[in-house]
Amino acid sequence: MILTVVSGWRGLLAVAGLSLTVEGLYYLIRYLKRFRERRPQVLFFPAPVTCVRPLLLSSPGHCSCSLSHRESALSCLTRLLLSARRSLDVCVFTISSVELSNSVLAVHGRGVRVRVITDSDYMALAGSQVGAFRRAGIEVRHDQDANYMHHKFAVIDGLILITGSLNWSAQGIFGNKENVIIIKNTDVVKAFIEEFERLWNEYDPSKYSFSPKS
Amino acid sequence: MILTVVSGWRGLLAVAGLSLTVEGLYYLIRYLKRFRERRPQVLFFPAPVTCVRPLLLSSPGHCSCSLSHRESALSCLTRLLLSARRSLDVCVFTISSVELSNSVLAVHGRGVRVRVITDSDYMALAGSQVGAFRRAGIEVRHDQDANYMHHKFAVIDGLILITGSLNWSAQGIFGNKENVIIIKNTDVVKAFIEEFERLWNEYDPSKYSFSPKS
Numbered sequence: 460m461i462l463t464v465v466s467g468w469r470g471l472l473a474v475a476g477l478s479l480t481v482e483g484l485y486y487l488i489r490y491l492k493r494f495r496e497r498r499p500q501v502l503f504f505p506a507p508v509t510c511v512r513p514l515l516l517s518s519p520g521h522c523s524c525s526l527s528h529r530e531s532a533l534s535c536l537t538r539l540l541l542s543a544r545r546s547l548d549v550c551v552f553t554i555s556s557v558e559l560s561n562s563v564l565a566v567h568g569r570g571v572r573v574r575v576i577t578d579s580d581y582m583a584l585a586g587s588q589v590g591a592f593r594r595a596g597i598e599v600r601h602d603q604d605a606n607y608m609h610h611k612f613a614v615i616d617g618l619i620l621i622t623g624s625l626n627w628s629a630q631g632i633f634g635n636k637e638n639v640i641i642i643k644n645t646d647v648v649k650a651f652i653e654e655f656e657r658l659w660n661e662y663d664p665s666k667y668s669f670s671p672k673s
Numbered sequence: 674m675i676l677t678v679v680s681g682w683r684g685l686l687a688v689a690g691l692s693l694t695v696e697g698l699y700y701l702i703r704y705l706k707r708f709r710e711r712r713p714q715v716l717f718f719p720a721p722v723t724c725v726r727p728l729l730l731s732s733p734g735h736c737s738c739s740l741s742h743r744e745s746a747l748s749c750l751t752r753l754l755l756s757a758r759r760s761l762d763v764c765v766f767t768i769s770s771v772e773l774s775n776s777v778l779a780v781h782g783r784g785v786r787v788r789v790i791t792d793s794d795y796m797a798l799a800g801s802q803v804g805a806f807r808r809a810g811i812e813v814r815h816d817q818d819a820n821y822m823h824h825k826f827a828v829i830d831g832l833i834l835i836t837g838s839l840n841w842s843a844q845g846i847f848g849n850k851e852n853v854i855i856i857k858n859t860d861v862v863k864a865f866i867e868e869f870e871r872l873w874n875e876y877d878p879s880k881y882s883f884s885p886k887s
Contacts (some may be wrong), residue, residue: 472691476686477689484697499860563828597755612852622837625823631823634819636816636820640854646712647854648740
């Protein structure tokens with residue numbers, strides 16, 4: 460029936476034109492939908508003091524503590540870290556937040572490859588979670604000079620970048636005015652992965668040369 | 674001639690279909706081009722020590738100092754700040770970089786509306802450029818509590834967001850491992866404008882209440 464109706468070159472041209480239009484629109488809508496899903500997300504801090512312990516349980520559980528368990532910038536960040544399935548690369552000046560370090564430990568405990576880069580001065584301060592990471596078998600590398608390794612980013616599965624002003628500390632999360640952007644743009648994520656690999660290589664302890672003190 | 678060839682409903686359908694395809698493709702290409710221009714840009718620090726003085730001259734000029742004048746992450750940041758035509762909103766924990774504060778002063782000197790939010794503790798330290806801003810007539814507001822106003826962002830003309838880990842200090846620019854992302858995504862820029870306006874309002878000095886010390 461259709462073939463009869465569209466017989467002749469003009470009919471074929473019409474069908475070709477219309478099918479191209481429909482197909483073009485389909486791809487445009489699909490592209491825009493994917494683009495919408497990939498647009499950056501912003502979190503502002505301080506976050507309200509909430510408990511994120513239920514998110515860390517391997518099976519859905521309940522926490523009976525007196526804190527609120529509602530959604531917050533912290534729970535969003537926690538969910539993101541916990542979403543890692545293949546790799547979690549953390550490159551943060553300060554890591555003293557028990558909530559975020561518990562997320563990192565939980566991801567490592569599931570067999571995900573976790574690597575941490577941090578600042579040598581701040582990792583030695585009280586409250587730093589670097590010791591807990593190392594005891595759990597997570598490799599941690601740090602800078603070797605007087606300047607700061609001042610980045611505050613993480614890359615999840617090589618696909619999602621978390622970056623901003625936020626140090627991973629209780630004061631950063633619950634006290635300070637801070638921001639975090641979650642970015643899935645391939646070029647941006649790639650640039651941060653390259654920066655991570657560059658620093659990971661630069662801070663490789665097998666490359667250190669220690670001179671014995673005279 | 675065309676009208677003769679495409680006579681009949683199938684011909685009209687063909688023309689309609691093809692013109693829709695061409696128009697759809699035109700808009701798709703235009704959209705993708707605009708999207709490409711709007712994709713985020715990333716700068717990593719430390720930057721090489723370069724002189725950006727020529728960028729600050731009102732007419733193209735030459736600097737005979739011994740420093741390099743080549744392009745760098747600092748010159749990119751300087752150009753961006755200097756591109757402000759209508760407004761420059763700066764919300765940065767530390768502002769002690771002479772290079773970046775000279776850019777802010779130059780923008781203010783051209784009659785652009787400049788507003789600065791910073792942290793009360795760090796604005797009092799030696800090297801802070803807040804005094805120079807205030808002497809030039811730039812309004813500076815700051816937090817009022819023990820926590821930090823730890824953001825490190827600026828919005829240019831309400832259109833371009835500069836944000837990241839970088840404090841506007843010489844150590845941040847020339848010493849530390851830092852990052853800055855330049856974002857033009859409307860939703861993200863809007864979120865940071867709203868955060869700026871919220872803090873600008875919260876830190877309005879006319880709202881302070883000072884109790885005389887007993």
